[in-house]
Amino acid sequence: MPNQTPVAEGIFTWPSADPHLIGSRCVNCGNHMFPVQSGCPRCTGNETETVELGTRGTLWTWTVQGFPPKAPPYAGPTDPARFQAFGVGYVELPGQVKVEARLTEADPQKLRIGMEMELVIVPLCTDDDGNDVMTFAFQPVVDPDDSTTSASSRNGAN
Amino acid sequence: MSDDVAIVGIGMHEFGRHDDLTGMEQGVIAVRRALADAGLSWEDMQFAFGGSNAAGAADTMVSSLGLTGLQFINVANGCATGGSSLFSVYNTIKSGVFDLGIAIGFDKHEKGAFRVNTKGAGLGDWYGANGLALTTQFFGMKINRYMHDFGITQNTLAKVSAKAFRNGADNPMAWRRKPLSEQEVLDSAMLSYPLTQYMFCSPGEGGVALILSRADKAHLYTDRPIFLKATVVRSRRFGSFEVLAPSIALEHNAGPTVDASKAAFEMAGIGPEDIDLAQLQDTEAGAEVMHMAENGFCEHGEQERMIQNGETEIGGRFPVNTDGGCLANGEPIGASGLRQVYENVLQLRGDAGVRQVPNQPKTAYTHVYGAPGISGVTILSR
Numbered sequence: 001m002p003n004q005t006p007v008a009e010g011i012f013t014w015p016s017a018d019p020h021l022i023g024s025r026c027v028n029c030g031n032h033m034f035p036v037q038s039g040c041p042r043c044t045g046n047e048t049e050t051v052e053l054g055t056r057g058t059l060w061t062w063t064v065q066g067f068p069p070k071a072p073p074y075a076g077p078t079d080p081a082r083f084q085a086f087g088v089g090y091v092e093l094p095g096q097v098k099v100e101a102r103l104t105e106a107d108p109q110k111l112r113i114g115m116e117m118e119l120v121i122v123p124l125c126t127d128d129d130g131n132d133v134m135t136f137a138f139q140p141v142v143d144p145d146d147s148t149t150s151a152s153s154r155n156g157a158n
Numbered sequence: 159m160s161d162d163v164a165i166v167g168i169g170m171h172e173f174g175r176h177d178d179l180t181g182m183e184q185g186v187i188a189v190r191r192a193l194a195d196a197g198l199s200w201e202d203m204q205f206a207f208g209g210s211n212a213a214g215a216a217d218t219m220v221s222s223l224g225l226t227g228l229q230f231i232n233v234a235n236g237c238a239t240g241g242s243s244l245f246s247v248y249n250t251i252k253s254g255v256f257d258l259g260i261a262i263g264f265d266k267h268e269k270g271a272f273r274v275n276t277k278g279a280g281l282g283d284w285y286g287a288n289g290l291a292l293t294t295q296f297f298g299m300k301i302n303r304y305m306h307d308f309g310i311t312q313n314t315l316a317k318v319s320a321k322a323f324r325n326g327a328d329n330p331m332a333w334r335r336k337p338l339s340e341q342e343v344l345d346s347a348m349l350s351y352p353l354t355q356y357m358f359c360s361p362g363e364g365g366v367a368l369i370l371s372r373a374d375k376a377h378l379y380t381d382r383p384i385f386l387k388a389t390v391v392r393s394r395r396f397g398s399f400e401v402l403a404p405s406i407a408l409e410h411n412a413g414p415t416v417d418a419s420k421a422a423f424e425m426a427g428i429g430p431e432d433i434d435l436a437q438l439q440d441t442e443a444g445a446e447v448m449h450m451a452e453n454g455f456c457e458h459g460e461q462e463r464m465i466q467n468g469e470t471e472i473g474g475r476f477p478v479n480t481d482g483g484c485l486a487n488g489e490p491i492g493a494s495g496l497r498q499v500y501e502n503v504l505q506l507r508g509d510a511g512v513r514q515v516p517n518q519p520k521t522a523y524t525h526v527y528g529a530p531g532i533s534g535v536t537i538l539s540r
Contacts, residue, residue: 007284007287007288008282008283008284008287011282011284023405031407033405034404034405035282035404035405041396041407042396042407042409060303061299061300061302061303061306062299062302062351063295063298063299063302063350063351063352063353064298064348064350064351065289065292065295065350066347066348066349066350066351067271067347067349069271069286069289069291069292070270070271070273072286073273073274073276073283073285073286073287073291074286074287074289074291075286075287075288075289076287076289086289088289088290088295088299089299090299090405090406092408095408096408097405097406097407097408098405098406098407098408099404099405100290100403100404100405100406101288101290102288102289102290108351108352113302113303113306124287124288133287135284135287135288
C-alpha cells in the first residue's frame, strides 16, 4: 500500500483516526476562519488562536466541476479520459464558519442544499514518489434508515 | 451638481480573438479611435490612467502613441481595473488638476477558464491543487443557492444567454455574433452545475479608451457630451459571499455590488427607477439575474417574471446588456468595464444602430463584479 501524504501541512490533522480541519478563532470576537490566519476580517483584531473545526455540518450551496481544471494549479488528473467530475460546496459548520471543499458526491440528483455532510480525508492524486496525496472533502451523512445508501458511503462513515 | 465631467470621445478595438495583435496593440487602436471620435490628437492628452490584467503595463504604450511626457499612471485592480481608471480620470478632472484626459483598458487572456495565480490571490497552493481555484465554481454555487432561495428557473438562465447572443449578433464589436436558441444553450455541456457552456462568458481580448473633459469645455470636442454622474468602486465587507473564498462567514452581508450601487445613486442624486438601460456584469447568465436585484432594479426573485416577459430585451421596459454583455463579448478583464461605458455612450448619443434602445434614453448604468470581491458602478446621462 502506498504511503499517504497530505496536500499541505496545517490544513487538516493528518495522519489521524479522527481528522479535523485546522482553522483560527479570533481571541477578541470569537469569529472562526479557515484556513489559519493571523488577523480577523470581522473585528480587525490581530490575535487569533489555532483551533480544530467541527467535522459535521449542512450543505449551504454546491456545484459540480464538470471540466478538468487547468494544471497547474490543479494536482488531480486532467486527461479527459481520466478526469472525473467532482462536487464542490460550502458546508456550514454550526457556530463556526462555512468551509469550501470538494464533495465525494458529484451527482446533482444526490446533492441538495441543507443536507447533512461530514468531513473525510480522501486521495487526490499520486505524487512523483508514488505517495497518495490526501486531501479533505465532505460526504453526505449516511442515513441509517436509507436502504439505498451505497456500500462505499457506508464504508466511509466510520 | 455632478455635471462636472463629460465623456467626449470613445474608442474600442473589437473584442474576440486576434492572433496577430497583442493586447496592448488593441489598446493603442482603441486610443486612436477615441482620439478620432473627439477630433483630438495624442498630444492633447494631459494625463492617462490605464491598465490590463494580463497584457502588460499600460504606460508602455506611449512608445507607439507618442512620447509627449504626459502623466500616465498604471492601474491594476482586478476586474474593476477599467472602472478604477475611470474613477481616477474623473476625480483628477473634478479636482482641477487637469482638464482633459483618457482612461484606457485592454487585455488578452489564454483560452479556457481563467488560470488563477493562487499565491497572487493570497491563497495556499493546496487550494489550487484541490481543484477549487476556479471562478466558474463560485458562479455555479452562487446561482444554485439563489435559485433555491428565490425560485429562479434554469429556463430563465437560458433566456438571458439567448438574449445576449441575439444582441451580440447585432454588435459589430462583439466576439460571439451567432444567435443561439434557448434549447442550444440548455443542451450545451454542463460546466458547473446548473450552468452550461453557453451560460458562461469566456476570457477574451480587446481594448477600450474613453476621453473625458471638464464639462464646461466639452463643447470644444463634441456636440453630444455624455456626463459621468457617478463612478464608484467598492470592495467586499465581512460576511459577503465572494469568488475564491476557502471559507465564508456565517453572518451575511449583501456584498460590494449593493454598496457600490447605493453609493453611485447617492452620488448621482437619482434612483434605480430613473435609469433607462443598464449593462450588468454577466460573467454567466445567473450573474445578470442576481445583479439586477443587487443593483436595486427589482426585488430578489422578481427577475423570473421580468425575464420571462421580455422586459430586459432591447425593446423591453428595462433593457439589460444591449451590446451582448460579457456573454457575447467575452471578458478581457482590463477592458470589460470600459466596454460597458462605451455601449452606454453609444446608446445615449443615439448611435447604437440596430441595437438602439427606443425613445431616446437619457440615463444609463454600468456594473462590474469580479475577483476578489470587488464591484464598480457608473451612471451616465446626456
